[in-house]
Amino acid sequence: MQPHGLIVVGVDGSAPALAAARWAARLAGLTGGPLEAVAVWDFPCLYGEHGLVPPALDGFEPEHRAARILDETAAHCAVPLRRHLKAGPPGPALVTAAAGAALLVLGNRGHGTPPEVPLGTVAQYCLCHASCPVVIVRAGGVSP
Template identity: 70%
Template sequence: MTRQPDGRIVVGVDGSPLSLAAVRWAARLAALTGGPLEAVTVWEFPRLLDEHGLVPPPLDGFGPERHAARILDETLAAALSPTPAVRRHLKAGAPGPALAGAAAGAAVLVLGSHGRAAPPGAALGTVAQYCVHHAACTVVVVR
């Protein structure tokens, strides 16, 4: 049995200019449909290697999660004025699977076509490409 979408509009946020455009697009869609808007930023633990192999980072006041929270807050503040009610989520893990998972059951997942690390001229970045192929909901790619 296929699950019906719950009406959520989920938007991936990485702080890039296309992420700002995706947030604006998602906010307009949420306003039109009345669906709740959820903004998701994904962060990964850095892979640290030394002569002994993998070295886990210290977890007290760990930086990448705080940095991701700052990116999420700054992007939402820059993209939306006044800021509507937005559920904010930070997810740890690989961006593509984390975003596709966050959008499970949602009506729409909105993404910028590529983030900061896309090769020049790429139509889709790796995260957008992953989500287009693996997300279980409609995916809107903003260029």
């Protein structure tokens, strides 16, 4: 990895994502590279009679939830990090955010993946499509 190279970490508020953010922050501290945390939000849709219809959920604001996740992640990192919100499907959004980065760091699974599954769909997508190296961190994983 190049010194001073951008490290991008995908966060979703899960324990593996927090472990990934801490791992990435330690690496950024060692290399002197900038760290960017990316939270992706997408408004969930339900299938209805007339196609995709957003659910009517009072107070449900996924963009604000993603922004809170970025704030909480920043509070757990020992180095400054840039915060970036992206809208859309998580895999493609993270791959796009990591274009030109030295490294993409992710947790092994997010909230939607059952505990017995070792690697979630977003991590799998990023491993297959990212243009930079990808590091997958498990909650309770090892330090860099």
